[in-house]
Amino acid sequence: GGCWSQQVGSSMEDKKNAKLKQIESIVCVDDDFYENVDHNLILKQPNLMLDDFLYLGNGTVAKNIPLLDSHNITYVLNVAGHSVETGPDYYPSERFRYCEIKAEDEDGYPILSHFEEVFEFLEEAKRKGEKAFIHCAAGMNRSGALCVAYCMVEKEWELVDTVRHCFERRPVILTNKSFREQLIDFEVERMKKD
Template sequence: MMGRFARKIDESLRWGGKEEEEVFKLLPAMDQFDESFKNQKGGPLQVLKVTRYVKESDTLSEIEEGLFLGSIGAAKNKTALKSLNVTHVLTVASSLPPAHPNDFLYKVINVIDRKDTDMKQYFTECFDFIDEAKRLGSGVLVHCVAGKSRSVTIVVAYLMKKHGMSLLKALEHVKSRRSKAAPNSGFVSQLREFEKSLQDSKNT
């Protein structure tokens, strides 16, 4: 099971969708790891790989005051969320139910990390959710699975809209706070289109 679990994590980070759903069905099994895995071929390495993934993924990256970016690990890190005064959690991924529904206000955008996924259609409602948290003087976490593509796309678009940043400057800023930030090429194309629409609206 351990090998399958680790493989599914790798697949979910690349593709999302059904693989992603299967990974998070398996997450509770992490509490059941025991000495038996040490006796399996490759067991210790697989346990280390999964443990490292979870530990490294639970950090929230502060993009600006009150706006945080992260992974599913960050979304599950209740202690960190509370300590940073996060009250709102924006999930930008498929098949990820709220980790702490009684503690935070959630909005879920059910999308997979594919070039042909239309992210632009969700920009406005995501911006409104982020602004709602900020109006309350609270923090908001925007996350996907790895905190690399989907959630980054939303945060970059938000900076472009709210602060008049170019796509390049917004992405550079996000990468300076979260080095793994890397929207897929389809999302980058949509951000370019969004940048043009913002420029056009200024000129009218």
């Protein structure tokens, strides 16, 4: 019986590696790509990711309240903790709902351990017809991974399609390889539940 279970394990590994390659073919672009990207569009704006409701961006955008106002964003989800110098007192409380999660952009950091909290906060915004902005410092890895996971669950999309959808809207996401791997595991777990 032992041999058989190893084969199953290796075919799972093969599937994961194939999926990882697919994701990397989308997000791992060379330096030339970034020379041709409109940096103003990416770095200075909140990028609309989903349904005229969910935006993704960086810490600089998070600090720019007039810019958030111009997009009617009222829910701000900071997944970089104190490394972005905002905090609950930064935003006028009569207009904004703020949530802060202290996640690290490090290899092996369990980014999706924060998924439930992120999901609840974004669902509340959606239910109330509000617009939400999720960010970390660069708007690439921590918030990028959680945004992909949210879109996947919310839309019941397949992971590779979700990554493609998100990358088209913000072409700087998921440079942290371990976050890409965790998203694959996350999808496998979700399929087991269905």
